[in-house]
Amino acid sequence: MSAGTGAERQRGRRPGAPDTRGRILEVARQSFADRGFRSTTMRGVAAEAGVDAALVHHYFGTKDDLFLAALEVPVDPRAVLPAVFAPGVEGAGARLLEAVLGVWDQPEGRRPLVSVLRASLGDAESTLLRDGFLRLVERGLGELLPGPDPRLRAQLVATQMLGLLLARYVLALEPLASLPRSAVVELVGPTVQRYLEAPLDQLG
C-alpha cells in the first residue's frame, strides 16, 4: 500500500544518484514492456543502463522489486497480503477489497494503474499482469491460506478483483464507479471471502 517497494523503503532513495536510478527504471520499464516479464533480466537491464548488475540489485533488490518499482505498482502483494490475513481468514475478503480499492480510489494512485492494466491486457502475451503481478499474489496466498488449492483460490479472487477494477475504474460504469467504497466492499466482499475459504471439493 506504500508507494515504494520493500527494498526501496529499506534503503531509502539515494539522493546522490538520481540519474542512475532513474535511468535504470526507465530501461527496466521499456524492457518489461517490450520483452515481457520473463525475458527481462537484471543483468540485461544493467547492461542497457550502462551500470553494473550489482548496482541494480543494490537500488532495487530483486527482479520482483524492480518490476513493481518500474511499473509504479502501488500495491505490493508481498506486503498487503500478510497484513490482510494477520487478523485471520475471517473478514479477509473485505479487508483485501478495502486495501486495494483504497489505493485505486485515489486519483493519483489510479492513473498509473489504469495505464498499466490497459497495457498489460493489450500486451499480446499479457506477461506483465500474469507473470509479473499475479504470480506474486498466488505465491502470497499460497503461504497464507490453510486449505488445498491456494493457487486456484488466488485465481478466483483475481477474476473478481480484476473485473471489479476494470468495471469501476477503467470502464467507469455508473452507478458502480460512484458508489462509496464501503458499499462496494459490502457487495463484493462475500464473493472474495467465498473464494478464499469455501470448500472446493467438486474439483477432485
Add this chain to the structure above:
Amino acid sequence: MSAGTGAERQRGRRPGAPDTRGRILEVARQSFADRGFRSTTMRGVAAEAGVDAALVHHYFGTKDDLFLAALEVPVDPRAVLPAVFAPGVEGAGARLLEAVLGVWDQPEGRRPLVSVLRASLGDAESTLLRDGFLRLVERGLGELLPGPDPRLRAQLVATQMLGLLLARYVLALEPLASLPRSAVVELVGPTVQRYLEAPLDQLG
C-alpha cells in the same frame, strides 16, 4: 449464441451482394474502432461505404445489430438473456455462465472475442465494451430482473464475468484455464446468482 445477429438471421445472407455487405461491415468495423460506439452512425457508415443508409438498415437492422455483426460478437445479449431467464431467476447465474463459457470454450468462438476484448480495453474511452456491449446487457437485465437496481446488478455480474473471461481466456491462468466448464460454473455460479437476486439494501 448464434453467429449472426437477429436481423441478419431473419433476412439471411444476400448472396447477390457479398461485396456491398462486406464493404459495409469493414467500414463499420473501422468506424467503431476509430470513433467509438456513440460517434459511429448508420448514416456515416453508409456514406463511407458509398451506399444508401436504407441499405445498411436493410442488411443489418439497427446500429446495435451492425455493431454485433461488425465485431463478430457471437453472444447477442438480446437473445441469450431471455433464454437464460425463461425458466426463472433460480439457477440463472449458472445458466448464464454456461451459455457464455460455452461460446468462449470453442477456439473458433474465442479467437475474435479475445481480440475484441483486448481492443476494447486498449481503446482509450472503452466505448465499444461499455456503450456497445454492456449497455445491451444492462438493458436486457433491466427488463428481466424483478427487483430494484437492475443496472447495478448487471454491472456486478459484469465485474465477475469480465474478470473470469480475462483470467481464463486472455491471461490463461492455470489451473483455471484448463478446468472443465462444469467446474467453473459450480465455482462461480453462486457469485453471479447472488448478484442477480441478493438484497442490495445497503445501497439505500
